Amino acid sequence: MTAPSTALVWHERMMWHDTGSGASELPAGGWLEPGEHSENPATKRRFKNLLDATGLTDELLLLRPTPASHEALTRVHPDEYLTRIKDLSSGRGGDAGSESPFGNGSYEIAQLAAGGTIAAIDAVLDGTVANAYALVRPPGHHALADLGMGFCIFANVAIGVRHAQAARGIGRVAIVDWDVHHGNGTQAIFWEDPSVLAISLHQDGLYPSRSGLLEQVGEGAGLGTTLNVPLPAGSGRGAYLAALDQVVVPALEAFAPELIVIACGFDAGALDPLGRMLLPAAAFGEMTRRLLDAADRICGGRLVASHEGGYSAGHVPFCGLAVVEAMSGLSAGIDDPFAYLAGVPGQEITAHQQDAVDAAAALVAGVRGQVLHPPPEVPET
């Protein structure tokens, strides 16, 4: 038996993060009858269960994460923020800022999510595995340094990237965020940082509002290392693969990172209740293969995925399976019960979707010089 080439990070305790009673993405109350909050364990647990049930887990290196250290967290989040979350978490919970409800003990659970992303990055940088999937919860890409947003408490991917840079000697890192919502937290954290290319593909105008616009390209030394690809609602496989081929991969080639991290949300899946995109599970596999090929050419194949959103309990497991199959080069040997989604009208790229891809592609071509050669520091007078 050969050694596994792909690691899977998992810890049951992350499923115990309690977002409380909700109605869709809102907290219950007023005229909203108490029910299930959108960000609940089902999508993540069923994804892991499918990997287990098909036997694929047995072919992976299963990693049990440890909590991210205070030092790792403070590379991104100020002490005051950590103290505030910890105080609430030691009681009955609260909200990390805006739409990020949590219960007792979620501080430690969020530490595991950040620590899980770090564990995945370490396994790849150590050469233990070729690539790694961190199936973590709560998600991280909306979290600002000092404010939780959109179900996120700690910025898992940003914390992982800062760990790679500060503790592992990695210089340049690229983040490819294909969650259907804009990766606003990641963008804000690396806004003026030329060492991190933050790319976000998302549904135009969804969440947060006025966030993830094409014109948002970073500032100062980081000008050109933020790249947004807002895609029109209704985009399917054709639009996403065009965005990968015509925008994301050329941007990665130009930036030449030493590590690529996917902020891996599945809410651009066709059945997601919070997104309005059309992706079938197989398209997530195709997108992953494009990034694997790019990583092979650019950075010795170093690719890490950290789980973000995705709210269809039925569909997410198959989207996740497609990514893990692509990363590992293995097949679970099962048919996707939702394969019919690949045939629904709208999978071909339309003219207005191509316009959106073209606009982002032009930005890559235009800022490439700055991506490769950030403007020199202006000396202080």
Ligand SMILES: [Zn+2]
């Ligand atoms: Zn999302």
